[in-house]
Amino acid sequence: MTDLSNRFEPAQPVPSAPPILSVRGLCVTFDGPGEGLWGPPKKVQALDNITFDLARGKTLGLVGESGSGKSTLGRAILRRLPLSNGRVFFEGKDITAVKGEALRRLTRNIQLIFQDPYTSLNPRMKVLELIAEPLLVHGLVSSIDEARDQVVELLRLVNLPVETIDRFPHSFSGGQRQRIGIARALALKPQLIIADEPVSALDVSVRAQVVNLMQDLQQELGLTYVFIAHDLSVVRHISHDIAILHRGHMVEMAGRDAIYETPEHPYTKVLLSAVPEPDPSHRRNGGVNAPKTVPTQTLSFDGVGCRYRTCCDKAGGHCQREAPPFAKHEGGHWAACWHVGMT
Amino acid sequence: MAYAQPTPILEVRDLHVEFDTMSGLVQGLRGVSFSVMPGETLALVGESGSGKSVTAQAVMGLIGLPGSIVSGDILWKGQSLLTPEGQKKAASLRGKSLSMVFQDPMTSLNPLMTIGAHLVEVLRRHMKLSKPQAFARGAELLEAVGITEPRRRMAQYPHEFSGGMRQRVMIALAIACEPDLLIADEPTTALDVTIQAQVLDLLADFQKSMGLSIVLITHDLGIVAGLCERVAVMYAGSIVEAGSAATVFEQAEHPYTQGLIRSTPRLDDRRDRLVSIEGAPPSLLHPPKGCAFQSRCPVASRQCDTKPARQVTPAGGSVSCWTPSLPAWADVAKTTEVHAR
Numbered sequence: 001m002t003d004l005s006n007r008f009e010p011a012q013p014v015p016s017a018p019p020i021l022s023v024r025g026l027c028v029t030f031d032g033p034g035e036g037l038w039g040p041p042k043k044v045q046a047l048d049n050i051t052f053d054l055a056r057g058k059t060l061g062l063v064g065e066s067g068s069g070k071s072t073l074g075r076a077i078l079r080r081l082p083l084s085n086g087r088v089f090f091e092g093k094d095i096t097a098v099k100g101e102a103l104r105r106l107t108r109n110i111q112l113i114f115q116d117p118y119t120s121l122n123p124r125m126k127v128l129e130l131i132a133e134p135l136l137v138h139g140l141v142s143s144i145d146e147a148r149d150q151v152v153e154l155l156r157l158v159n160l161p162v163e164t165i166d167r168f169p170h171s172f173s174g175g176q177r178q179r180i181g182i183a184r185a186l187a188l189k190p191q192l193i194i195a196d197e198p199v200s201a202l203d204v205s206v207r208a209q210v211v212n213l214m215q216d217l218q219q220e221l222g223l224t225y226v227f228i229a230h231d232l233s234v235v236r237h238i239s240h241d242i243a244i245l246h247r248g249h250m251v252e253m254a255g256r257d258a259i260y261e262t263p264e265h266p267y268t269k270v271l272l273s274a275v276p277e278p279d280p281s282h283r284r285n286g287g288v289n290a291p292k293t294v295p296t297q298t299l300s301f302d303g304v305g306c307r308y309r310t311c312c313d314k315a316g317g318h319c320q321r322e323a324p325p326f327a328k329h330e331g332g333h334w335a336a337c338w339h340v341g342m343t
Numbered sequence: 344m345a346y347a348q349p350t351p352i353l354e355v356r357d358l359h360v361e362f363d364t365m366s367g368l369v370q371g372l373r374g375v376s377f378s379v380m381p382g383e384t385l386a387l388v389g390e391s392g393s394g395k396s397v398t399a400q401a402v403m404g405l406i407g408l409p410g411s412i413v414s415g416d417i418l419w420k421g422q423s424l425l426t427p428e429g430q431k432k433a434a435s436l437r438g439k440s441l442s443m444v445f446q447d448p449m450t451s452l453n454p455l456m457t458i459g460a461h462l463v464e465v466l467r468r469h470m471k472l473s474k475p476q477a478f479a480r481g482a483e484l485l486e487a488v489g490i491t492e493p494r495r496r497m498a499q500y501p502h503e504f505s506g507g508m509r510q511r512v513m514i515a516l517a518i519a520c521e522p523d524l525l526i527a528d529e530p531t532t533a534l535d536v537t538i539q540a541q542v543l544d545l546l547a548d549f550q551k552s553m554g555l556s557i558v559l560i561t562h563d564l565g566i567v568a569g570l571c572e573r574v575a576v577m578y579a580g581s582i583v584e585a586g587s588a589a590t591v592f593e594q595a596e597h598p599y600t601q602g603l604i605r606s607t608p609r610l611d612d613r614r615d616r617l618v619s620i621e622g623a624p625p626s627l628l629h630p631p632k633g634c635a636f637q638s639r640c641p642v643a644s645r646q647c648d649t650k651p652a653r654q655v656t657p658a659g660g661s662v663s664c665w666t667p668s669l670p671a672w673a674d675v676a677k678t679t680e681v682h683a684r
Contacts, residue, residue, distance in 0.1 A: 065535040066506075173623040174391070203390040204562055208606040208619030215616065231536040233565075233608040237617050260610055274536040276543070276565030278607045280588045 018092055019053035020224050021077065021192060026050040026086035028069070028076050028248075046072045047248045050086070051326065054241075056191075059218065059225040061239030061256065063232055063271065068245040070228045074194045077226065078110055079103060090192070108138055111190040115197040117177030121169040127155070127180060128165045134187045154183040157220075158213060175206035179213065186217070194226045199234060211238050233275050236260060244268050247307050250326055253334040264333050264340045266312050306338070314339050350421045351378035352524055352556050353402065353441075358415035360397055360406060370627045371397045371410065373580040379524065384550060384557045386567040386588070388603070389577035392624055395560045398577075399526045402558075403443050404433055439469040442517040446529040448509035452501040458485070458512055459497030462519060469520045484515040488545060507538035511545065518549055524556045525549075531566065543570055564607045568592060576600045579625055579635035586660020596662040598671035599636045605672055618672060634664070642671045 027048055031041035047069045054060045064070040075081050077088055079095065087096045090110065098106055111134075114120035121130055131154055132147035141147040152162050158179040169177055178198060185193055195214070199207040215238055217223055229235045235242055236256055243253040244267060252265040263269050306324055309315035318338050326336040333340070360372040372394045379385050387395040400406050402417055404424070417424045419441070424433040445451040452461060462481030466472045472480060478497070485493035488511040501509060510530060517525055527546065531539035547570055549555055559571055567574055568588060575585040576599065584597040595601045605618040622639040625631050631638070633648040640647070644666070651665045 065537065175623060204564070205390060205603060205606050205620040206623065208617035209621065211617055212619055232610065236610065236612065237608060237615060257613065270537060272610060274540040275610055276539070276563065276569050278564040278568050278592065278604060278609065280568045280592050 019089075020056040020091055021054040021226075022089040023050055023052050023077065024087045024089070026073070026076060026088065027084045028072055028081055029084040045248055047076065049326070050250050052243060052250070052253060054192075054224060054226065056224055057218065057222050058240040059227055059238050061235030061242040062226055062228045062245065063230070063235055063242060064245030065230060065271075067247070069248040070230075070245050071196055072248075073245070074112070074196050074226060074228055078107070078112060078194060104138070108188045109190050110192045110194065111185040111188060113178075113181055113185050113193060113195040113198045116201045117174055117181055118201070120181060121177060123169055126166050126168055127151075127160075130169070130180060131155070131183050131187055134184060138188060140188075150187070151183075154186055157186065157217065158183045173206070174202050175209055178202060178210050182210075182213065182217070186221075189221075190223070192224045192226070194228070196228045197230060198227070200230060207234065214238060231275055232260070232271055244271065249307055249336060250334075251308065251336050254332060258331060258333060262331065262333075264329065264335045265308075265337050266314055266339075267308055270311075306336075308337075349380060351418075352381050352420060353558070354378040354416075354418040354421075355398070355402065356416045356418070358398070358401060358417065359413040360394075360401055360410055361413050363409040363411075364628075367628050370580055370630055372401070372415075373627075373630065374415070375577070375580070375582055376415075377575050377582060377585065379556050379558060381523070381556055382550075382554045383573065384559060384571040386571035386574045387558060387560045387577055388562065388564060388567055388574060390562060390624055392579075392627070393577040394580040394627075395577050396528055397580075399443065399528050399558070399560055402526060403437055403441070404430075438465065439520040440523045442520065442522040442525055444510070444513050444517045444525065444527040444530045447533050448506055448513055449533065451513060452509060454501055457498055457500055458504070461512070461516060462497070465516055465519045481515075481519075484519055485512070487518075488512070488515045489541070490515075507534055507542065510534060510538075510542050514542070514545060514549075518553070518555070521553065522555065524558065526558045526560070528560045529562070530559070532561075532563075539566075546570065564592075564604060576603065579630060580627055581635070581663070582661075583636065583664070584660065584662045586656065586658060586662075590656075590658040590660055594658070594668065596656055596660070596667040597636075597664045598640045598642055598669070601671050602639075640671065642666060642669050 028046045030044045030046050032044040034041045050073060052060065062070050062073060072081065076083055079098065083096060087094055089095065090106065095106055128148065128151050129144055131151045132141065132144050135141045135147045135150065136144065151165060155162050155165060160176060160179050169180065172180065199210050202210060211234060214225065218225060227235060227238055239256045241253065242256050242259045244251050244265065246267050252259070252263070252268045259268060260272070263272055305321055306315065306319040309319040312319070324336045324338045326334060328334050329341050356376050358372050358375045362369040362371050375394065375398055377385065387398060389395045401412055406412060412425065419436060423429045459478065459481055462484060463474065463477040466477035466480055467474065482493040482497055485496055490496055490508060490511055504512065531542050534542060543566060546557060550557055559567070561567060571588050573586065574588050574591045575582045576597065577583070578599050584591065584595065584600045591600060592604065595604055602618065602620040606620060608617060620639055625635055625638065633650050637643045637647045646665045651663045653661050653663045656662055656667065
């Protein structure tokens with residue numbers, strides 16, 4: 001990889017509250033299919049030079065379309081993937097190279113909430129067993145029955161009736177299942193929770209219940225969230241900061257109101273305009289309001305210049321020659337675009 | 344065709360569908376009535392399990408065992424599709440004048456057939472074209488849905504297409520026989536937002552250029568607002584509120600509709616908390632006797648133990664509620680204001 005030091009400014013040190021999570025120049029590379037049957041695998045750059053800080057008790061909304069690397073970033077922070085470059089700091093400690101027993105202890109502090117509550121719960125385990133499993137795995141209890149009190153407490157925390165403790169997942173609705181998933185993630189009293197599209201599979205009216213529950217839990221337990229989403233509609237309510245990913249690059253990061261009210265990067269603007277608004281005055285008149293970028297993810301990229309330029313209507317000569325740095329602009333906006341601040 | 348009194352292209356009257364499952368009789372639809380006029384776009388909105396897809400399947404004749412249409416009628420241009428003669432007629436309508444776009448573009452195309460073969464099959468079956476004619480028409484259709492290099496693409500297989508492209512192919516297949524009515528069952532749920540916007544624009548385009556009627560089935564009110572003239576909101580197997588999109592969004596009458604609109608996140612909304620409808624929809628195995636929304640309704644009273652009849656609203660819509668137009672969630676809105684920054 002290129003020298004990272006000149007591609008981003010070092011983060012401003014905040015003396016009062018050091019960030020709970022810091023990611024510096026994180027890169028993940030996968031082996032893609034090669035040429036023909038026996039060709040060497042082609043490298044796929046899933047994440048390139050991701051840098052951000054997340055303060056304790058705050059929520060970072062991570063938004064991107066499919067293939068943008070948002071779930072990969074979540075898994076990389078959890079250390080479930082080999083990083084090809086960059087560093088991850090948790091509570092000031094470098095956890096990039098942690099492995100074995102130390103990694104296991106670390107995962108007590110960083111937990112995951114999955115997207116699909118229908119497939120992420122074992123249908124043959126009762127609620128008690130599901131929620132007690134992490135406690136058992138980490139040796140905090142020696143038997144399931146010993147965990148019963150803690151499980152009851154967790155069920156109360158996520159507003160599920162205590163008498164459901166001996167039921168199987170099939171008797172729950174989607175929203176209730178997601179509550180079980182949240183209780184399971186909370187069992188180890190983690191500091192940081194990575195929620196990978198926790199409400200995408202839920203109905204609209206239930207979505208709000210789960211998002212509100214997550215907010216309550218954050219206030220009560222001082223949790224920090226990385227909230228992954230595929231569009232900008234839900235994240236506004238829960239996030240303090242929002243980062244936009246496009247093809248493995250962070251293209252913009254700012255406070256949530258800044259993202260919605262003064263978006264800087266052209267891709268952020270496209271994402272905002274693509275969200276259908278529940279307001280009949282925003283009628284589609286057949287292509288006129290359509291976002292300009294036709295296939296944002298599918299166009300090939302030859303490796304030089306800005307990755308977004310093939311879909312960008314502002315792209316000029318500079319964009320073709322050199323990739324824009326992910327740099328801090330006015331108003332605390334971080335953006336990777338040559339045109340930001342030039343209007 | 345000139346109508347003295349316009350006949351709806353599709354009319355569904357008091358439709359009841361039941362599924363005889365191992366755990367008992369599930370009442371999938373409990374008296375659904377609506378009509379679609381020529382050139383009109385109707386949205387069927389509801390949560391999963393509310394019966395919106397079952398309605399589409401009933402119209403398309405896709406209700407298979409253990410399900411069956413128990414009572415009610417489906418009329419195509421004034422003629423029943425459920426009588427023995429009607430069923431014969433329906434078989435020739437479906438796929439031609441009446442077509443459907445399914446939710447999941449990943450599984451609705453045959454992986455062993457090329458894209459061209461899909462199109463040629465439909466065109467030869469319904470439009471009685473010769474093979475070369477069908478091939479040429481198929482390429483035109485692909486071009487119409489915005490697929491570049493259609494002739495090369497015809498020879499490719501579904502796995503070579505992205506999700507958005509496959510959904511475009513599904514739309515091309517659905518409009519291949521110049522249908523009068525298109526039923527789109529959650530056509531964009533599996534797609535990214537930017538791709539979703541393109542697919543919706545495509546549907547809006549065809550509606551304008553072909554005078555197509557569309558029944559759009561969705562759970563996303565945002566999509567409804569952008570595309571549809573009329574909205575029918577479904578809850579627990581029946582339609583609780585119907586009306587023009589403008590009136591339903593501006594002044595929803597039914598507490599469920601009001602709650603649904605409020606719990607849909609909006610980009611211009613600075614509040615920290617979303618309004619949520621507590622609880623979950625009732626089981627249709629033992630549906631409640633009275634109003635189905637009763638258990639989640641903030642303004643429910645004793646009269647809700649009896650099922651409310653459908654009544655016409657001042658704005659020309661219809662609603663099934665004892666206390667329509669009562670602002671059901673006003674108190675909730677107030678508490679959230681306090682939370683706001």
